Amino acid sequence: MLNIEELVVRYGARNPVVHGVSIDVAEAGVVALLGANGAGKTSLMRAVSGTLPLHGGSVAAGTIKFLDREITRANPAAVMASGLVQVPEGRHVFGALTVDENLDAGAITVRSREARARARRQVFEMFPRLAERRRQRAGTLSGGEQQMLAIARALMSRPKLLLLDEPSLGLAPMLVKQIGETVGEIARDGVPVLLVEQNAAMALSVADRAYVLELGRVVLSGPADELSRSDEVGRLYLGDADGDADGHLRGESPAVPRLARWTA
Template sequence: MLEIEGLVVRYGAREPVLHGVNLEVAEAGVVALLGANGAGKTSLMRAVSGTVPLHGGSVAAGSIRFLGRETAGTNPATVVAGGLVQVPEGRHVFGSLTVDENLDAGAITVRSREARARARGQVFEMFPRLAERRRQRAGTLSGGEQQMLAIARALMSRPKLLLLDEPSLGLAPLLVKQIGETVREIGREGVPVLLVEQNAAMALSVAHRAYVLELGRVVLSGTAGELSRSDEVRRLYLGEDLGEEDSGEGAGGGPRPGDGRAVPQLARWTA
């Protein structure tokens, strides 16, 4: 579905923020991209969605292929029309418009009235709270409801691949769990998801495969289960205190931080 090879992204004359990143998203399920602030996660999403030039950046090297076609340097509107849709960090709903009007905006590329009606029914089934508030202005919704609306608006375009940038940011634990369950359901329903998250516990609980970015480089990759057992991920991203006896390469088989080695990769999963 999505193949990224040797991706280098820079802003102006500064040092690159991504250094030769390789990443794949299969035709179903959820792929998680983990990393701390400044790791380069959002820059990767911008490169994939074609919006990095809008932020003063550029793809300096490498390739991004979506459904076998090169998209690096493609106009963002063309990327969206091709079925690759991003929900950016911070939700960015149209606050002065109602829930229904926001959904209409998401479906602007869908010509069929029947397809739009079907998509609306599906998102209301997935987010019944939005159905209850369909005539309410988006700016008056809670943070969790706005995140639901941002995802629902993206789904209205009938995407072939959904990019989610920090969907749990700023939400209460109960809402984080609900968003995680929604992401899992979207992947199960046949829309693959590339999920960027700082909340590693949530991301690994819903993903099939995961990558860890550190200072613009992929330092770990593997199945979600493998990364969950990695000592490095458990210590740095899941907040576990492994104790001195578990430091370094322990029973989990995790490499030392920053050594750049990938977790052994299993055969590509299928839905």
């Protein structure tokens, strides 16, 4: 579905921050992109979503294809219209608008009134807390509720591929677990996800495949369950000096209610 080939990203005349990165995202499941601060994860996401020039960056080399169509230097509106939708780091909800109004903004490209109503029902099934607060201003929500709203707003646009940039950042452990379960559920119901995360334990527990970035380069890649057992990943990202991945990675997450397919 998404093919990134030998991508090089730079800001102005500075040295590249992404060096020849190649990543593939299939038509189903979750692909995790892991790495510490400064690894180049957010720059890569900006390149994919078309927002890189808004931050003073540019694609110096390489290609990005979505559904076999090149979008390497497409503008953000064209990228979103193609069905590739990003939830940026930091949530960025419209604080002065209500929950309902934020969801309306997410559905602005959906012409069918029936499709918008169905998407809203599905969002509220996934996030009952948002249904309870639908007339509350987004700026007064908790951090976890704002993250729910940011994801819900993206789902209202009926995406073909969802980009999630650090959805667990700044959240309490229980909320991190809930976000992980939500990511897995979205993918199981028909919307593949490219998940950028520093929280390797959460990301590897829901991903099918993962890539590890260091200083703008892919240094490890493979099936998520294999990487979760990797000595190097365990030492660098899972806080395990012995290289054995955290035990909870091997456990199963509690079941969550199924949703109708988002692409239906």
